[in-house]
Amino acid sequence: MKKISRRDFVKKAGVGAAGLAIGSSVLDLNKAFAQTSRRRTLRLLQWSHFVPRYDKWFDPYAKAWGEKHNVDVTVDHISLSDLRSTFAAEIVAGRGHDLIEFINPPSDFEPSVLDLTDVNKEAEKKFGKQVPVATRSxxxxxxxxxxxxxxxWTxxxxxxxKSLWEKVGKPEGPKTWEELLVYAAKIKKQLGVQNGIGLSQELDTNMAGRALLWSFDTGTQDEYERVILDNKRTVEAVKYMKDLYDKTLTPEVFAWTPASNNQALIAGRASYILNSISAYRSAQKDVPEIAKDVYFSPALKGPRGTGWASEHVIYVSVIPKFATANADLAKQFLLDLVANYDRAVWESELYATPSFFNAPVPHGERGYPLVRGAKHVRDVFHAWFDNDPFALPGEAKGKLLPLKNAEKWSANIGHPGPANPAEGEIFGTFVIPNMFARVAQGKQSAEDSVKQAAAECRKIFAKWEAQGLIKKR
Amino acid sequence: MKPKKHFFDRETVLAPLLVLPAGLYIVLFVGFPFVMSFVYSISNVTVGNPNFKIVGLQNFTAILADPVFRTSLFNTVIFTVVSVLLVLVFAHILAELLLRDFRGKWLVRFLIMLPWTAPIALGAVGFLWFLDSVFSPIDWLLRDVGLLGKPGALLGPASNLYWLGRPVLAMASIILVHVWRLLPLGTVILISGMNSIPKEIVEAAQMDGAGYFRRLFDINLPLLFPVIGVTILFATFFTFTDMTVVWVLTRGGPPPNATQVLASLAFLTGIEGGDLAQGAAIAIFFFPVLAGLAIIVLRLVKKAIVT
Known part of the structure; x- marks a missing residue:
């Protein structure tokens, strides 16, 4: 057998590498040529929806939209937790997707995305006023x-x-935070089933904590984006949470993930949770007897009658500056999606809620049973919430009725101000869950914990003010 | 006539050429990110805005004043020191066992190596279920044998131990999973070290009447020191910079940051919080600590080899 010398090896490897390089550049040239002669491409990046049926509808819808507009549409779904890092990498690379859909307000990306004032104004002209929770996000x-x-949004x-709340004399469920404390404590004591509000570093705890603060007439910022956390009402809310933990929860909630309250409800181990209807939809599929027992309540009212709940998910699409060439397509896609929002609500099994309730319902076959007299998305939305089309056979009617006017008691992150980047960082680094948990665990007094959280908030606000994304006041 | 030397036969050409791929790899995938991290750490860059200006040591002073950073640093030290110590002890025991002949040795070796071959995220997800607050099979077993879940039970009357919900148990859990993951590496390194100890020295000591512990402390451990040094170095690096186990099991919780380590805090601050500069400053904090440790350990190892 012929021996290969060092010289031959290096020479042949060099020739091989050069050949590959030339070959690949020829292929690249061919590809580039092919691209210039091809029709345009619109690339979308979004999360894998909690309701798989939505993606099964959305992906073919996007393709069909592309066919209609002579555009190739690709939809890439990635895990929710990868969205921020993926988009950040695309910004640094200066290339990537044309339209990115977040499910929390991506306000810190403002310097790298296009100003969408035109498409927002156009949408309001065509479909009427946007709900405030959407605009503030x-x-x-x-x-x-x-x-x-x-x-x-969701x-x-x-x-x-209901069966648990019936047994302690409150079949209609809690209407106030005080009722939640009193009756959830009775359920835990008498029936051994705990309340299901988390106290850990996760999304649902973040939302629950904010709902509690807002309902106690406080929050992290006011409408002028000034930090207001350090006040007596926050202390009152933190003390309430300590009481709620002592009487209705267990240390389990310190370890919860975003899926934990759903799992606890479905497993029959929670009397009350704060979550979207997806927990109920999962129960319908997996444990119908639990689903039939699940009912809904609107935002709980605080000691002075104020009641706010957080939005659960907010769908905010951005167009990066590097995708300016395809911005016209992306904007048209968004407007057409709003025009078809009756389908989005239907295919998400009522998980998605429209930002433009007055968008007209298109004529013709819509892929769902005809809703008589429905002219606007609000009409179909109300009809479905009056009588849930996805209810199980034999299930009580009108269970979703309390959620019909949810836009009146749903708030954005940062309420009553906008969802600015400081609020995003406070949310992302779990300042509020930690504030509540320190006191619930008995590690700090309510006053000290609030002071610490307020100091953290002020530091975060100062950083983003220095970035110019929040006005110094 | 002296044959003409080909261009590629020259050592001055061939040697750098062969080293080039490794050098390029280090420059591109280690050097460049390191320089970028350093630049980011003295800047005001955010996730949403890659344009930045240099702000000096502002990020470092901010993180040093942050109680969450100090908690995370403390947690990282505890996580690393306890994990490395446990890895050393267990790896030594396993290595001793695996050097002996017994039936089914291949199966034991295979099982010990398994955690190293499986992706850590997969293993951690398995442990997440194992340590679940409600459905933990460990709790189920403890309840079944009467140690948990009834009045007067040794581990308390609650139905669960809440492994990931109680600060001390949560820290113990992440250490346990990390030790499970690193044990194969430590064992393999120590087995190779033990195999290199000359048998005649051990046999001579045995003949002179030296018992197990005498041989362990006077012969095995001194001769194994260079290998133990390498094991400490690897185990420390893998633990100090790891966030997978923490992120999958606790995400830094239970609140407030009971298992938050520097790696997870850097991710939380830099990516989830959007403050990439401060995230980089936290991450770059690893460098002097780990570089210092590497220098000390490698010097000690070198000294041990020479003497």
Whole structure:
């Protein structure tokens, strides 16, 4: 057998590498040529929806939209937890997707995305006024820029097990935070089933904590984006949470993930949770007898009658600056999606809620049973919430009725101000869950914990003010 | 006539050429990100805005004043020191066992190596279920044998131990999973070290009447020191910079940051919080600590080899 010398090896490897390089550049040239002669491409990046049926509808819908507009549409679904890091990498690379859909307000990306004031104004002209929770999650009043376009959101009601609440004399479920404390404590003591509000570093705890603060007439910031956390009402809310933990919860909630309250409800181990209707939909599929026992309550009212719940999911799409060439397509896609929002609501099994309730319902076959007299998305939305088309056979009617006017008691992150980047960082680094948990665990007094959290908030606000994304006041 | 030397036969050409791929790899995938991290750490860059200006040591002073950073640093030290100590002890025991002949040795070796071959995220997800607050099979077993879940039970009357919900148990859990993951590496390194100890020395000591512990402390451990040094170095690096186990099991919780380590805090601050500069400052904090440790351990190892 012929021996290969060092010289031969290096020479042949060099020739091989050069050949590969030339070959690949020829292929690249061919590809580039092919691209210039091809029709345009619109690339979408979004999360894998909690309701798989939505993606099964959305992907072919996007393709069909592309066919109609002579565009190739690709839809890439990735895990929710990878969205921010993927988009950040695309920004640094200066290339990537043309339209990215977040499910929390991506306000810190404002310097790298296009101002979508035009498409937002156009949408309001065509479909009527946007719900405030959507506008506050996509518009920066300080820079007067729409960094995103919010086509929909998700309601975050209370989900309770009626049979348990019946046994302690409150069949209609809690209406106030005080009732939640009193009756959930009775359920735990008498029936051994705990309440299901988390106290850990996760999304649902973040939302629950904010709902409690807002309902106690406080919050992290006011409408002028000034930190207001350090006040007596926050202390009152933190003390309430300590009481709620002592009487209705167990240390289990310190370890919860976003899926834990759903799992606890479905497993019959929670009397009340704060979550979207997806927990109920999962129960319908997996444990129908539990689903039939799950009912809903609107935002719980605080000691002075105020009641707010957080939005559960907010769909905000952005167009990066590097995708300017395809911005016209992306904007048209968004407007057409709003025009078809009756389908989005239907295919998400009522999980998605429209930002533009007055968008007209298109004529013709819509892929769902005809709703007589429905002219606007609000009409079909109300009809479905009056009588849930996805209810199980034999299930009580009108269970979703309490959620019909949810836009009146749903708030954005940062309420009563906008969802600015400081609020995003406070949310992302779990300042509020930690504030509540320190006291629930007995590690700090309510006063000290609130002071610490307020100091953290002020530091975060100062950083983003220095970035110019929040006005110094 | 002296044959003409080909261009590629020259050592001055061939040697750098062969080293080039490794050098390129280090520059591109280690050097460049390291330089970028350093630049980011002295800047005001955010996730949403890659344009930045240099702000000096502002991020470092901010993180040093942050109680969450100090908690995370403390947790990282506890996580690393306890994990490395446990890996050393268990790896030594396993290595001793695996050097002996017994039936089914191949199966034991295979099972010990398994955690190293499986992706850590997969293993951690398995442990997440194992340590679940409600459905933990460990709790189920403890309840079944009467140690948990009834009045007067040794581990308390609650139905669960809440492994990931109680600060001390949560830290113990992440250490346990990390030790499970690193044990194969430590064992393999120590087995190779033990195999290199000259048998005549051990046999001579045995003949002179030296017992197991005498041989362990006077012969095995001193001769194994260079290998133990390498094991400490690897185990420390893998633990100090790891966030997978923490992120999958506790995400830094239970609140407030009971298992938050520097790696997870850097991710939380830099990516989830959007403050990439401060995230980079936290991450770059690893460098002087780990570089210092590497220098000390490698010097000690070198000294041990020479003497």
């Amino acid at each position: 996509s518009y920066n009043p300080d820079t007067r820029k729409y960094y995103g376009f919010c086509h929909g 309601i975050d009601p209370g989900d309770y097990r």
